[in-house]
Amino acid sequence: MAFQFDSFDRPFAAAIDRLRSVSLRPTRQRLVICRQLFDAGDRHVTAETLHAELVGQRLRVSLATVYNTLHQFTKAGLLREVVVDGAKTYFDTNISAHHHFFDIERGDLIDIPGEGIAVNGLPTAPDGLEIDRVDVVIRIRRAARG
Amino acid sequence: MAFQFDSFDRPFAAAIDRLRSVSLRPTRQRLVICRQLFDAGDRHVTAETLHAELVGQRLRVSLATVYNTLHQFTKAGLLREVVVDGAKTYFDTNISAHHHFFDIERGDLIDIPGEGIAVNGLPTAPDGLEIDRVDVVIRIRRAARG
DNA sequence: GTGTTTGCAAAGTGTTTGCAATTTA
DNA sequence: TAAATTGCAAACACTTTGCAAACAC
Numbered sequence: 001m002a003f004q005f006d007s008f009d010r011p012f013a014a015a016i017d018r019l020r021s022v023s024l025r026p027t028r029q030r031l032v033i034c035r036q037l038f039d040a041g042d043r044h045v046t047a048e049t050l051h052a053e054l055v056g057q058r059l060r061v062s063l064a065t066v067y068n069t070l071h072q073f074t075k076a077g078l079l080r081e082v083v084v085d086g087a088k089t090y091f092d093t094n095i096s097a098h099h100h101f102f103d104i105e106r107g108d109l110i111d112i113p114g115e116g117i118a119v120n121g122l123p124t125a126p127d128g129l130e131i132d133r134v135d136v137v138i139r140i141r142r143a144a145r146g
Numbered sequence: 147m148a149f150q151f152d153s154f155d156r157p158f159a160a161a162i163d164r165l166r167s168v169s170l171r172p173t174r175q176r177l178v179i180c181r182q183l184f185d186a187g188d189r190h191v192t193a194e195t196l197h198a199e200l201v202g203q204r205l206r207v208s209l210a211t212v213y214n215t216l217h218q219f220t221k222a223g224l225l226r227e228v229v230v231d232g233a234k235t236y237f238d239t240n241i242s243a244h245h246h247f248f249d250i251e252r253g254d255l256i257d258i259p260g261e262g263i264a265v266n267g268l269p270t271a272p273d274g275l276e277i278d279r280v281d282v283v284i285r286i287r288r289a290a291r292g
Numbered sequence: 293g294t295g296t297t298t299g300c301a302a303a304g305t306g307t308t309t310g311c312a313a314t315t316t317a
Numbered sequence: 318t319a320a321a322t323t324g325c326a327a328a329c330a331c332t333t334t335g336c337a338a339a340c341a342c
Contacts, residue, residue, distance in 0.1 A: 025316060027322060047307080062324045067307065081232075083283075087332090088306065089232045101271065104278060112269055120264040125247065125286045132250060132285040137229075139278040140271045171341060173297060193332080208299045213332065232306090234331065 011035055022076035029061045033069050037079070042094040044082070044109040045070075050091075082109060084137050099136035112138070157181055168222035175207045179215050183225070188240040190228070190255040191216075196237075228255060230283050245282035258284070 015034040016026040024030060036053060037043060045053075051066045070091050073079040082090040084102040090109055092100075097114035117136055125131050161180040165172040182199060183189060191199075197212045216237050219225040228236040230248040236255055238246075243260035263282055271277050 025321070027316075029323070064308080064325075065323060068323085083230060083232055086227075086229055086232065086235045101269075101275075103275065110272065116267055116269050118266040119282060120266060121262055122284065123247075123258055123262050125284070125289075126256065128289055129247075129249065129286040130289040132287050135281075135283045135285065136265060137281045137283075138268065138271070139281065140275040141278050143271075143274055143276040171296070173341075175298070194330095210300075210333080211298055214298085 011039055014038075018078065022073075022078060024072060024076060029065050030069055032059045032061055033066065033073075037073075037093050042092070042111055044090055044092050044111075046088045046090055048088070083135070084109065099138070101138045101140050104139050104141045112136075157185055160184075164224065168219075168224060170218060170222060175211050176215055176218075178205045178207060179212065179219075183219075183239050188238070188257055190236055190238050190257075192234045192236055194234070229281070230255065245284070247284045247286050250285050250287045258282075 012031060012035070015031045015038070018034055018038065019026045019030055032054060033050070036050060036059075037045065047063065047067045047070055050070070051061070051063045054061050054066070070079065074081055074091065077095065079091045079093060080095045082092050082100060084090060084100065085107065088107075092109070092111075094111055099112045099114070099117050101110040101112060102108070103110070119134055119136060122131075122134065158177060158181070161177045161184070162172045164180055164184065165176055170176060178200060179196070182196060182205075183191065193209065193213045193216055196216070197207065197209045200207050200212070216225065216235075220227055220237065223241065225237045225239060226241045228238050228246060230236060230246065231253065234253075238255070238257075240257055245258045245260070245263050247256040247258060248254070249256070265280055265282060268277075268280065
């Protein structure tokens with residue numbers, strides 16, 4: 001039996017299942033991160049914001065482990081990396097096809113459902129290359145004075 | 147008369163004009179960077195690649211000045227910043243409306259003319275916010291084994 | 293001359309890594 | 318107990334900054 005949890009502990013059971021489904025050992029750290037990410041709808045985090053949340057809840061996980069885990073989750077297909085800012089790396093728990101608003105000033109990411117946007121006239125990839133994915137980022141900011 | 151150039155020196159004259167048009171003093175460093183960027187069609191550079199090019203041509207400019215100058219040019223509207231990679235900042239000499247292919251493996255940016263792609267069904271920006279711009283990045287990579 | 297620009301080196305930010313100690317199976 | 322994982326601290330890559338010297342006008 002893993003840790004202090006038993007099968008009656010639903011949130012942990014779900015996290016354990018999720019990790020097992022991608023062949024990652026359900027360690028204390030991964031479970032804690034898993035719950036923080038997936039127990040509450042779609043989320044956008046950076047390593048630093050996620051680490052701060054965990055620390056704020058007295059859940060001790062090192063920043064290095066948060067970084068490593070976010071990448072493991074991404075490789076496993078549980079997360080998706082979103083590039084919108086040169087400085088930091090964002091991770092999105094919503095792995096379905098969709099695009100983003102990015103609030104330049106606040107650094108906030110907001111999902112736009114996949115059906116909301118259609119990209120037409122996509123060129124074919126240059127010779128020998130293929131399309132991996134198409135990202136649409138709508139940069140938004142505080143409206144100019146009216 | 148600035149430096150060793152005179153008005154018969156066309157490339158420098160053009161660079162001087164370009165800088166003057168955005169109220170930037172035509173210093174030796176800015177002129178050299180200006181020519182490197184704009185004398186040869188559309189280009190995508192990072193501070194490091196541009197600096198390496200200049201140094202390779204014995205044109206001495208410090209990396210700090212390259213960084214500063216790229217940002218000045220961007221603010222002045224001569225360049226556009228393109229976010230496609232978490233690690234480095236790309237600058238594009240093509241400031242017209244267009245989108246990009248990004249070769250994930252090689253880190254190459256390729257322009258797609260603006261008319262080539264249409265984004266339909268753009269949602270309106272959340273309350274109090276307005277759209278600054280819409281970026282479409284098509285991530286490409288070596289085609290899978292055939 | 294006076295204000296601007298440059299270059300250096302130091303500092304900063306976000307991220308990755310080597311490795312001993314710990315934990316999981 | 319063997320293999321995987323963690324946390325620390327050091328290393329990293331890229332970028333920004335403070336300030337004295339050099340430069341443009």
